[in-house]
Amino acid sequence: xxxxxxxxxxxxxxxxxxxxxxxxxxxxxxxxxxxxxxxxxxxxxxxxxxxxxxxxxxxxxxxxxxxxxxxxxxxxxxxxxxxxxxxxxxxxxxxxxxxxxxxxxxxxxxxxxxxxxxxxxxxxxx
Numbered sequence: 001x002x003x004x005x006x007x008x009x010x011x012x013x014x015x016x017x018x019x020x021x022x023x024x025x026x027x028x029x030x031x032x033x034x035x036x037x038x039x040x041x042x043x044x045x046x047x048x049x050x051x052x053x054x055x056x057x058x059x060x061x062x063x064x065x066x067x068x069x070x071x072x073x074x075x076x077x078x079x080x081x082x083x084x085x086x087x088x089x090x091x092x093x094x095x096x097x098x099x100x101x102x103x104x105x106x107x108x109x110x111x112x113x114x115x116x117x118x119x120x121x122x123x124x125x126x
Contacts (some may be wrong), residue, residue: 001026
């Protein structure tokens with residue numbers, strides 16, 4: 001069982017930056033792929049970024065590529081999302097998720113993710 005707790009959300013002006021954190025409990029965190037998803041009001045939850053178990057492979061949604069960076073620190077059981085050059089369309093609740101198949105594949109569909117945090121709100125003003 002893994003519990004995930006996000007933090008770091010807030011209100012920022014367009015062009016600004018935020019760093020989200022996701023703290024995980026459980027001794028097997030380091031074997032899981034970790035991802036960030038987001039959900040804007042009235043929209044479906046969408047994939048943002050994913051990182052493999054040891055941090056040497058990542059993949060991003062086209063809408064955030066080049067602006068967001070996902071990383072992890074397995075010693076601290078934490079995954080991060082550095083968000084730069086934020087746009088109003090980045091406004092959403094951001095969720096951290098864990099995927100425990102340990103098959104090494106990076107997955108973008110939320111159906112593969114077993115564990116979810118409660119989310120942290122990010123609001124970007126124009």
